[in-house]
Amino acid sequence: xxxxxxxxxSMFIQEGEDVSMNCTSSSIFNTWLxxxxxxxxxxxxxxxxxxxxxxxxxxxxxxxxGITRKDSFLNISASIPSDVGIYFCAGRGTQTxxxxxxxxxxxxxxx
Amino acid sequence: GAxxxxxxxxxxxxxGTSVKIECRSLDFQATTMFWYRQFPKQSLMLMATSxxxxxxxxxxxxxxxxxxxxxxxxxxSTLTVTSAHPEDSSFYICSAGGLAGEFGDTQYFGPGTRxxxx
Numbered sequence: 669x670x671x672x673x674x675x676x677x678s679m680f681i682q683e684g685e686d687v688s689m690n691c692t693s694s695s696i697f698n699t700w701l702x703x704x705x706x707x708x709x710x711x712x713x714x715x716x717x718x719x720x721x722x723x724x725x726x727x728x729x730x731x732x733x734g735i736t737r738k739d740s741f742l743n744i745s746a747s748i749p750s751d752v753g754i755y756f757c758a759g760r761g762t763q764t765x766x767x768x769x770x771x772x773x774x775x776x777x778x779x
Numbered sequence: 780g781a782x783x784x785x786x787x788x789x790x791x792x793x794x795g796t797s798v799k800i801e802c803r804s805l806d807f808q809a810t811t812m813f814w815y816r817q818f819p820k821q822s823l824m825l826m827a828t829s830x831x832x833x834x835x836x837x838x839x840x841x842x843x844x845x846x847x848x849x850x851x852x853x854x855x856s857t858l859t860v861t862s863a864h865p866e867d868s869s870f871y872i873c874s875a876g877g878l879a880g881e882f883g884d885t886q887y888f889g890p891g892t893r894x895x896x897x
Contacts, residue, residue: 699884710785710872710888711823718884756822760876760884766813767876767886771822 671695674757674770681747682778689755689773690741697759700733700740701767706753714755715742747777781807783875785889792863793897799859800892802873808853809875813886814846817870829856863896870894 674691681687691700699718703711715726717733717740724731730743740759744751754774758767782805792798802812810831815823827848829835835848845867847859860867870893876886 701885703888708870708891708893710783710874710891713885713887716885758886760886766825766828769823774820 672757672759672768672770674773676773677771678774678776680776680778683748685747687744687747687751687775688741689757690739691757691759691770692739693759693768694738695759695761695768696737697761697768698737699760700731701758701760702729702731702740702742703756703758704753705756705772711756744775747775749777749779751775752777781805781875781887783809783873783887783889785873785892787892788890789893789895791895791897794864795862797859797861798863798894799857800871800873800894802856802858802875802889804854804875804887807875809856810853811876812850812856813874813876814848814856814858815872815874817872817891823872826858860894863894865896868894868896 672691672693702714705711715731720737721735722733728745754772756772757770760767784803786801812829814826817823825838826841827835827837829848829850831850831853837843850856870891872891874886874888
């Protein structure tokens with residue numbers, strides 16, 4: 669089946685630093701989604717990407733849909749303590765309507 | 780964005796009992812809902828895809844007789860864990876996706892249900 673490789677697995681950064689994480693796949697996706705999950709809660713959608721090459725921002729978050737449609741990255745600028753959580757990427761195809769999820773990037777921000 | 784609710788948010792039950800978890804789309808109609816299971820510090824594991832008015836499609840290795848899914852309306856899907864055992868203890872999360880129109884092709888998650896089987 670389809671698989672996503674998400675990296676890095678975890679990050680420990682100082683408040684104020686920028687963060688970058690990415691997902692790559694051997695398969696093509698039509699949609700890329702980025703989520704944040706905090707302990708004991710469901711994932712919350714951060715950014716949705718629908719076109720190859722698309723660059724979308726949501727506040728301090730920026731994500732891009734790779735030209736090859738096989739990868740995506742998420743950047744967080746000027747991190748703050750509340751950015752702590754697990755970030756998941758997800759790729760969506762059209763045949764099944766299902767999403768394939770990465771294993772997540774755990775972000776820790778030190779004040 | 781779209782809002783998905785789950786009830787209950789947590790449940791503790793005795794081994795052998797059945798537990799029903801409800802998933803509702805509050806401000807949109809969801810023709811497709813998904814049920815996931817998540818173990819601590821792991822990613823989301825898709826259990827089944829639920830389409831309104833039809834039988835759910837289960838992922839390989841998921842027992843359909845143990846995890847009963849019903850999607851009776853465009854705003855409600857239920858997951859029933861039958862004869863629960865301690866190994867069924869987990870965090871169960873539903874989501875609604877594949878939406879056209881206002882919310883586009885995306886997937887919104889509920890807040891999850893923590894099941895603990897004693």
